[in-house]
Amino acid sequence: MKKMNMNSKKTLKEVLSYVAHYKGLLVLSLVTAAVSVVLQLYIPILFGRMIDGIIGKGHVKFALIAHIGVRVGIAVIIAGAATWIMNLVNNKLSYSVVRDIRSQAIRQIQDLPLSYLDSHPSGDIVSRMITDVDQLSDGLLLGLTQLFSGLVMIAVTIGFMLSINMPITLFVVAMTPVSFLVARFIASRSFTMFRNVSDTRGRQTALIEELIGGEKVVKAFGYEKRGSARFAEVNQEMQQYSQQAVFYSSLTNPSTRFVNGIIYAFVALIGAFTVPSGSLTVGGLAALLTYANQYMKPFNDISSVVTEFQNALACAARVLEFIDAPPQTPDPEKILPKASGKIDIDHLYFSYDPNKKLIQDFSLQAKAGTRIAIVGPTGCGKTTLINLLMRFYDADSGTIAIDDQNVYAVSRPSLRQNFGMVLQDTWLKHGTVRENIAFGKPDASDDEIWRVAAASHCDTFIHQMPKGLDTVIDDGDLSQGQKQLLCIARVMLVDPPMLILDEATSNIDTRTELKIQAAFDKLMAGKTSFIVAHRLSTIRDADIILVMRDGQIVEQGNHRSLLAKNGFYAKLYNAQFELTK
C-alpha cells in the first residue's frame, strides 16, 4: 500500500475508533474470512485428488473418490456458511458504523456555531453526511476486509501450490510482478484520463445547470443557438476524453487475463513435463491450473481496493473535518427565567470579519413592551442584529442584558425561549400541521393549537386541508402567506415575552397581508418587539427606530426626532414618495 501521510493516518485512526465499538464483529469477520478463503482454496486440491483416482479405463478408485467427495461436500458447506456469515457481519459492521457517524454528525449540526453553518453551503454538508459516509463504508470497511481476505488468499494459494509442486509455484510467483505491473500501468494511465473526464464533466454539468436551469431566460433572449454551440464544444471535448478513458480502463481485464493465460499455458507446459517423473499427479496439475487461473484475482482486488481506499479516506476526511469542527462555546449552567422584556445593550461591537467593521459601540435601553423598528435599505445587515439578540453569533465586546441579566452568562436555550422569531424565510419542518404549530411546545393540546390557529387566521385554511391538523405539509401545498401565518401561530403558542419579526411580505397578496398584519398586531401586544419594518405605520408607531446602513447602525430615535434630524432616515422616508411624474 502507498505510504500514507500524517493526515491519512489520523483519519484512519479516527474511523477505526468508530469501528472499535464493534470489535467482536470485526474479529468474527476476519475469522470467517480466513476460514472461507482457506477452504475455498483447499477444495481444488481435493478435486485434484478425486481426479487422480480416475486413472483410466477399468482403473478408477471409486471408494477414494466417494470418500473425498464427501469431504469436499463438507468443506463446501462450511466454506459457504463462513462466506455467508462474513457477508452478514460485514454488512452489520459497515451499516452500524455508517449509522454511528451520521448520528454523530446530526448532533454536530445542532452544536456547531452558526458562523460555521453560514459559511458552509448546506448542500456541501449534506453531501458529506450522506454521499461521503456511504463511500467511506464501501471503500474503507469493505476495503479492509477485502484487503485481508486478498492477503490471506495469496499466502494460502502460494502455500498450497508449494505443497503440490515447488518449481511451478516459483514460476507463478516470479510472474506475479509482471501481471501486477500491467494492471498498475493501465490503472495509472486511465486515472489521469478519468480525471480529465471528471473535470470536463464538471464543466459540462455546470453549463447544463446554467443553461437548462435558466432556459426561460435563454428563450427570452434568443440565446438558443449560442447556447447549443457552447454546449457542443464541451460535449465534443467530453467525447474525446471519455472515449480514451473508457477504452483504456477497459484494457485492464483483457490484459491481466492475457498475462494469466500465458502463466496458465506455462504451468501446463512445466506440469506436463513433470507429471511423468512422478513428482506431480494429473489431479495436482488440475489443481495448479485452477490456482494459476485464480491467482491474479486477489492482486487485482487489492490494487482496486487501494485506489478505492484512497478515495474513501478522502471522503472520511471530509466527514471527520465536519464532525471535528470546533463546537460553539459551552453553555453556562445558569438559566434565564421567563423575562419581563427589559433589554439593555451596552457598548456592543461586532463584525463577521475582523477587517470589516460592522456594529460599533451600539447601546440601547428598552423597557419591557418597547417596539423597536429596524429600518434600512436591502442588504444593510438587519439580520446581524437578530443574530446577536438570539445569540446565533456572539458579540466581540460589550454586553446585552435582559432583565439586568447578562445574556452571555446564561444558557442559550433559556435565552432563546424568551424570544419568538418570525422571519421572512418561512421554514416549516416536514411533518403535519400540528407538529409545525406545536414545534416549540410539542405537548400542546388540540384546544391550545386551535386557539392560536384562530388568532393567527390559520384556522380557515387548516379546516380546508384534507386531514386538518394531521395533514402532512408538502412544499408547494401552502402559499407563502399561509406559511407565514403558520410561523406566527408557532410563536403564539409559545408566547414569549420578546419578539423578533420580519415584516417583509413580498410575494404575498394583499388580503393575506392584511391577515398577517392583524396577526402580528395581536402577537406584539404588550411585548418587547424588534421589527424589521417595511410598513410606514409600523415605523412611525415604533418607540425606537434603528436606522441601519452598510451593516452599521447610523441613526437611532423616533419618527419625529429622526425626520427633524434630516439625515439618512429622512432621505429614505421621503424616497418612498418621490414619484417619477
Place this chain on the structure above:
Amino acid sequence: MKKLFAYLKDYRRDAILAPTFKLLEAFFDLLVPLVVARIIDVGIAQNNHTYIVHMVTVMVILAVAGLTSSITAQFFAARSSVGCVTDMRQGLFDHIQKFTYSELDQVGTDTLITRLTSDMQQVQNGLNMALRLLLRSPIVVLGSMIMAFTIDVKCALVFVVAIPILSLVVFGIMRISIPMFRGVQKKLDRLLGITRENLTGVRVVRAFGQEQDAVKTFDADNGDLTRWNEKVGRWSAALNPLTYAIVNIATIVLIQVGAVRVNLGGIQQGQVVALYNYMAQMIIELIKLAQLIVLINRSIACAERIQSVFEIEPGMSFPVDKANTKEAGDLAVAFDQVTFTYQNGGAPALKDISFQAKKGETIGIIGGTGSGKSTLVSLIPRFYDPEGGTVSVLGENVRDYPEGTLNTKIGYVPQRVTLFEGSIRDNLSWGKADAGSDEMDRALATAQVKDVVDQKPDGLDFYLQQNGRNLSGGQRQRLTIARALVRKPEILIMDDSASALDFATDAALRQAIHSLHRDMTVFIVSQRTASVMSADQILVLDEGRLVGKGTHEELLAHNQVYQEIYYSQFPKDDHTAANTAQEA
C-alpha cells in the same frame, strides 16, 4: 426507444464489431480447456514432449488471439457507446432549445438537467457494458455446456441440471433484492431531506430549542435506514455462498459421473479435467451476467426517461419567412379578448383581457399573487400562446413573427433573477451579442448598478460566479435589468423586477428608465402601489380578470380592488402623508 436507436445508427458498424470480437474472444477462451485435456490425455499419457510444446504454443496463440480480439472489441465498444451518447446528449440539448415555456413548465428544468447528465451517463455505461458482455456471458455459459456435450453427453447432463438451478438462484435473489434496494433508496432520500431541513432551519430549530427533538427524529430515520440496509444485505449476502455451494456440489457429481465414464472407457482423465474447468468458467460468467443485467436494467430505465423527453414536441409553430411590411402605427402592444390556461392548471389564468398600450407609454400591472400579472406579460414575447384572442406587438400578431425575431424587440426582466457564470460583459452580451462597452455602461447606469460595477476591480470583466452569487440580491436584480436594456428594446417588461430593491433605489430606477424613454414602452409588474402609481395606465388584475384600467387617480377614486391594495400598503391615516410627500 426508436429515437434513441437512431443515434446508434451512425455507429452501427462499431456496435456490430464490438460484440463480434467479444464472441471471438469467448470462443478462444472456450478452446483452452480442450487443449489442456489433449495435453493430459495425449501429451502426458504418451510422454510426448513435442506434442506438449505444440499444444502449449497453441495455448499461447489462443491467449494472444484472445487479447487482440478483446482489445479490438473494447475499442469499438468505447467508440460507439461514447460517440452515440455524445450525439444523443447534443440532440437532447438541441431538442430542449426548441421547447416553449409550456413544455418547460410541464417537464421542469430540474428533470431536464438530470436527463442530460446522470441519465446519459447511465445509458453510456449500460451501452458500453452491453456491447462488451451481453453476448459474451450467455455464450460462455451456453458454450461451456455445449463443449461439455462434445466431450461426453452423460457428463454434460450435470450442466443441464446445474445451469437452470444456478440461474434460478441468481435471478431469484435479484428479483427479491432489487425492489428492496428501491426501498433503501427512498429511506436514504428521506434521511437526506431531514439533514437538509436541519441545516436550512437551523435558526428556527435553535430559536425554539428543538435541537434534541431534531436529533431524535433523525436517529429514528437513521435506524430505519440501517435496518432496511441490513434486510436487503441478508439476501445479497446469500448470493455468493449459495452459487458457490451449488457449483461445487455440481462439480462433485460431475467428477463422480466422469469417474464412471472413464471406468467404462467412454472418456479419459484429461477430459474430466476439461469438464471441471468448464464448470469453473461458467460460474464466473453467470455472476457477471447477473451484475450486467442489473446495470442494463438501470440504463434501460434511464433511456426510457430520455426517450420521453425526446417525444415531447414543441407546441408552437412559426411562419418561415414573413416580411414585416405593415405600418406599425402608434400601438406597441394590444391584447384583444385574450384568454389563457396553463397546461396543468384547471382554471384559466387570464380571462378575456383586452387593452392597448401606445408606444412610449408606461403600463403598470398590479394585483394579488396568482392574479395573472406575470402570465399577462409573458404573452407579449410569446412565451405562451393564448387559447383565445390575439396578442399583437407593434401592430403585428405575435404568431406572425418568424422564429427568433419577436424577442429582439423586447427586453424582458424575469421575476426570478437568473445570471450566468462568466464576466458581467458576457452576461450583458446576452441582450445584444455585439454590444460595446459604451452601450453596456449606459445600460448599467440606467439600471442603477454602474457604481457597483465600477467599484469592482475588473469592472465589466468582473467574474460572476454561478447565478451571480458573489453579488447581493439587489445588485443581481439590477444587472438583469441592465441586460434587458442593453438591446435598447422597443418594449421593456419588468416582471416584479424591483422586489429586492429598497424604495429609494426603486424610485431612482424608475426615474432613469422614464428619462430614457424615446419610444420605449415599459411594462412594470409589481405588488407595490408605489412602483406603478406614476404609470400612464395601470391594469388591475384579480383572479385572471382585468378589473380596472386607468391612471392612479382614476383607479383610486373608483376601483375597489385597487383601493384595497393601495390602503393595505398606505393605511388611510398615511394617505395625507403620502399626498403631502407627492405634492412636495
